[in-house]
Amino acid sequence: MRYSSLLRSDQTLFRDPEVFESTYTPEHLHHRDAQVRELAFLIRPALRGASPMNAILRGPPGTGKTTTVRRVFAEVAAETRRVVPVYVNCRQDHTLLAVYRCISRHLSGYAPPSRHLDDVREVIAARLRERDARLLVCLDDADYLIAAGTYNVLLYQLLRLYEGWSDLRGAGVFAVTSDLALNLYAEADGPVRSVFHPTEVNFWPYTKTEIRGILSDRVRQGLYPGVVPATVLDLVVEMTAGEQDVRVGIALLRQACLQAEGDSRRRVTRKDVMDVVAGVGSPALAARTTGLSSGERALLYRIAEQSLSGAEMMAGAVFEEVQDYLAVGKTTYHARLRRLADAGIIDLLHTGKGYEVFLRYAPDEVFAACARGGPGDQSPGCPRKG
Ligand SMILES: Nc1ncnc2c1ncn2[C@@H]1O[C@H](COP(=O)(O)OP(=O)(O)OP(=O)(O)O)[C@@H](O)[C@H]1O
Known part of the structure; x- marks a missing residue:
């Protein structure tokens, strides 16, 4: 390796981490003009004093649903005070009070x-x-409302705000899901359906060319020139x-750059x-585990063990076991559990008895991912029990 290709220890490959x-x-x-136009069209009646129209946004994870809504909402908020767009992450807030x-x-x-x-309303x-x-x-992530049993009540109350306050108009609702097997319209009960006539807005997976464009943009903005050669980008795109x-590509790029930086190299x-x-x-699992803290990874490891042993996977039972x-206390445990769900490694499904933990990946893959450690993690991989 040429000396000039080495970084000094205080140098970085990241222009903007x-x-x-x-x-x-x-x-x-990138590549979401049609969806932006569709959402803008649905919001337009509200600029003239009517209620905004409703939508169901569907598409696999990482296809830009959240980013598109946030972008449209930011533009609406900047342009008018006649519409108040509010984004709710239902993974975090799924009780009526929380929403x-x-x-x-x-x-x-x-x-x-x-x-x-009542006071909050x-x-x-x-x-x-x-x-x-x-x-x-x-x-x-409206599926979390369904699991929590609040979906229909919430939709009913929002869409019929005028039933509580006759001088108000009904709210518009954009319900988002990445669960393609779930039909959010079919989940609505009769009274909700009579006012919920959503337009379906689809977010198709990006093509390779589109992914390349999105990732090249990130590289340009986040890294110094020349850090990621075209052949490396090709591999990540693949x-x-x-x-x-797309989240997988972004996480892979970040982690690969951290590795090169750790070795004081200028190129990935x-x-x-x-x-x-x-x-x-x-x-995807490798990418999703890279951002976890050592505590989150340790919990994930234990969950994989529990899952392998066929033990009960209710969140409460897993807490006792770990x-x-x-x-860790219950609050930290639940925060870590939520983080693992947000990262798309586990699912937390609401049952009559509480939340059940489902591992999305094979336990052996999870052990391998956990053992790799993460950025800034000083702890060794989690030892197997027994
Ligand atoms: N069209 C795009 N242009 C630029 N970045 C994008 C685009 N689509 C997605 N991304 C990036 O990919 C990542 C995932 O996007 P986002 O969270 O919007 O996806 P999502 O469809 O809402 O995923 P999920 O269903 O898992 O919540 C984000 O970092 C986002 O910035």
Whole structure:
């Protein structure tokens, strides 16, 4: 290796590390013009004082549903005060109170002081009245509302806001899901369907060329020139297309760059990318575990063990079981569990008895992914029990 190709220890390959974070909003939204136009069309009646129209947004994970809605909502908020667009992440907020508190916080700019549902709804109504505005709510990952048993009540109340306050119009609802087997319209009961006439907006998986465009843009914005050679990008595009999830490509690029940076190299190689996925059958799992903290990874490891042993997978039972290994309280445990669900590694399904934990990947793949460690993680991989 030539000396000039080595980085000094205080140098970095990242021009802007934020670009690879899950919270980053891309400067340019590629290949979603049709969906943006469709959503804008549905919102337009609200600019003339009517209710916004409703939509169901469907598409596999990582196809830009959240990014598109956030982009459209930001433009609406910048252009008019007559429509209040509120984004709700239903993975986090799926009780009635949590959703209404989120809407109220958005409208008032601070958390509602009361924890009583009626009080919170009154505040929302008062703010909408003051502004003479129409409410538009995006329920992202609406499947979590179905699991929590709040989907129909919430839709009914939002779409018929005028039943509580005769001077208000019904809200518009954009319900989002990445579960293609789920029909959000069919999940609505009769009273909801009589007012819920959603337009279906589909987010198809990106083609390879489209993925290449999106990832090249990230590379340009986040890394110094020349860090990712074209052949390396080709490999990442190939793997991302296989998984049909842009998030996978972004995470692979970030992790491969961290590896090159750790070795003080100025360029990422195909081997860096292969090393990230080595031993883990699925590039998606490798990518999804790279951002986890050591605590989250340790919990994931235990969940894989539980799953392998055929033990009960209710969240409460898993908590009891992991107590022997991970000294964490319930709040931390649930926060880590939610993080694993957000990363798309586990599913938390609501049953009559509480939440059941489902591992999306084979336990052996998970062991391999956990053992690899993550950025800034000093701890060794999790030892197997017994
Ligand atoms: N068209 C695009 N242009 C630029 N970046 C994109 C585009 N589509 C997706 N991304 C990026 O891919 C990642 C995943 O996108 P996003 O969260 O919007 O997908 P999603 O369809 O909502 O996924 P999920 O169903 O899992 O919530 C984000 O980092 C986002 O910035």
